[in-house]
Amino acid sequence: MASSLSSPFLLGIPISHSNLPTRPSRLRPLSLAMAANSSESSSSSSTGTSSQESTKLITFLGKGGSGKTTAAIFAAQHYAMAGLNTCLVIHSQDTTADYLLNCKIGNSHVECGKNLSAVRLETTKMLLEPLACLKQADAQLNMTQGVLGGIVGEELGVLPGMDSAFLASSLERLVGFLRTTSPKNQKNKFDIVIYDGISSDETLRMIGGTSKARLYLKYLRNLAEKTDLGRLAAPSLLRLVDEAMSISGSRSYFNGKLSAEIWDALDQLLERGSSAFLNPQRFGCFLVMDPNNPTSVNSALRYWGCTVQSGGQVSGAFGITNNVKSLERVKKDFSPLPSAFISSLSMNSPIAWSRILLDTVNEDARNLLTSLASQRSNVVSPVKFDTKRKLVTLFMPGFDKSEIKLYQYRGGSELLVEAGDQRRAIPLPPEIQGKVGGAKFMDRSLLVTLL
CATH class of the missing domain: 3.40.50.300 (P-loop containing nucleotide triphosphate hydrolases)
Incomplete structure (x- = not known):
């Protein structure tokens, strides 16, 4: 039975209303x-x-x-x-x-x-090798005047959050x-x-890491390009990271590129990861x-x-x-x-x-x-757009309707869905962009109508 919400806005408001024997195998090779x-x-x-x-x-x-x-x-x-x-x-x-x-x-x-x-x-x-590459890069560029080289990696402990990063x-x-x-x-x-x-x-944090990092990258880019501190520090930090990547044998994404091109390359890198x-x-x-x-x-x-x-x-x-x-x-x-x-x-x-x-x-x-x-896997589409009805269907198994929140912070160009301690931004096609007009939860899916 479907429950519906007809309020013209859903901005930050929860959606609420209602032993087997062994037999010879028949598997082919x-x-x-x-x-x-x-x-x-x-x-x-x-x-x-x-x-x-x-x-x-x-x-x-x-x-x-x-x-x-x-x-x-x-x-x-x-x-x-x-x-x-x-x-x-x-x-x-x-x-x-x-x-x-x-x-x-x-x-x-x-x-x-x-x-x-x-x-x-x-x-x-895992933290020893990247630290060694950074120290070697710093020795060549002399950015920290030897301070980085004085760090003894073997005495460093693991802080919360390091496990996921490494x-x-x-x-x-x-x-x-x-x-x-x-x-x-x-x-x-x-x-x-x-x-x-x-x-x-x-594991879920790892899966969502690259897609979520893109928004952080956007704000970091604004900080680097629009503040005095960012314009001063960002080029040196990027150069240090690039040199360390080259030492580790990784491909350089920054060599010979302008600052704007570097940020674009980083965003494309994260987009490629999230698409995978x-x-x-x-x-x-x-x-x-x-x-x-x-x-x-x-x-x-x-x-x-x-x-x-x-x-x-x-x-x-x-x-x-x-x-x-x-x-x-x-x-x-x-x-x-x-x-x-x-x-x-x-x-x-x-x-x-x-x-x-x-x-x-x-x-x-x-x-x-x-x-x-063998690449024949079929998966359920998480988002479906119905341009004629201006309807967005979000497949959300495992959630109750009261656990889902919708936000709109960028006009009507996207939906921000919050559930399960995760936030997901969904860009809307131009044909159906607009404010949320209503929503109902049915068959493990949230059906959102746009005005």
Whole structure:
């Protein structure tokens, strides 16, 4: 039943009114299917980095204890068995992954099987290299008169917020969302990078980081170009960062460019990153839940909506259970997302991954992962525009109508949607730009009428 709001403005006002036996596998050789798909796609040419040359990032969201790490390792083993060069990235001190892989995971890449490597990201280690590059750049430019060179990185601790910042840098080196060309050094080139994060909320911040940073960049540019302090300090800081990037082996985005061109290049860089999270050929995100636990199911639904709000897309949902019927009961809540179940693992004995992967009870889960890798994934459009009716439909699963707020700060040119501790700016087509005239919440979507 739909609830509606007919007030002429919704500016800052909440919307309110109302054990399964092992059987012989019937899976066809996935590596052959993927190889065929790769061969077909590689025959087409494109400018920049083609989708087939690009590394795909896959991550999992869900309530703590729902099985995110289990699902991540299941996916890593699946892609490795299919012949794809796969890297599992762990970003916590939890040793569950070590046990499930029977492999000691450290802060350097370690081989855990054919086509499969793993690494544990540690911020205390990640901050050392960029600091060293900055110190080397400062030594060449002499901007701080040696003050920067006196910093001992090994004695620095990790402050709140550093984990996310250095995570973004490390993942960018692996997946290259900001790059326009393929790296010359293919030594650490992976087909698939699977990220098992500290928490789902931290992962959501990572997904939305580049799109949200564009507005901050806009205000920083105004500060740099329109104030005496900015005009004095900005060129030197940009030069220091550019020199450090060159030392680290990264491509220079600033060399030989004017100040305005530098800011434009930075904005294009962030736009490229945010677009990657909406591209199923570059990014996949799966919900994970325990179908027998209502709080786990509700959390997965919530993270679905939060992912949309952050600027990403959800590719599917997994239920970790041995009770197939329990997943069938919740499938309708996640429709039209494709969903499958992964059989629960026994922790009392070493994990036989080849047996688990080839077990037909996990066939649907592997097919779901394969459909993403072969770029046939279908996702729900987060925004739809109806120019004739001057209607905007916002897909917002997992939210109640009372939890959504709408704002308009730039006339009628855009909508600002706030929900799930996320803000999302939606530019409106010229044909329907105007003030909000009303809204109603129906079928997990917010329908906004413009005047």
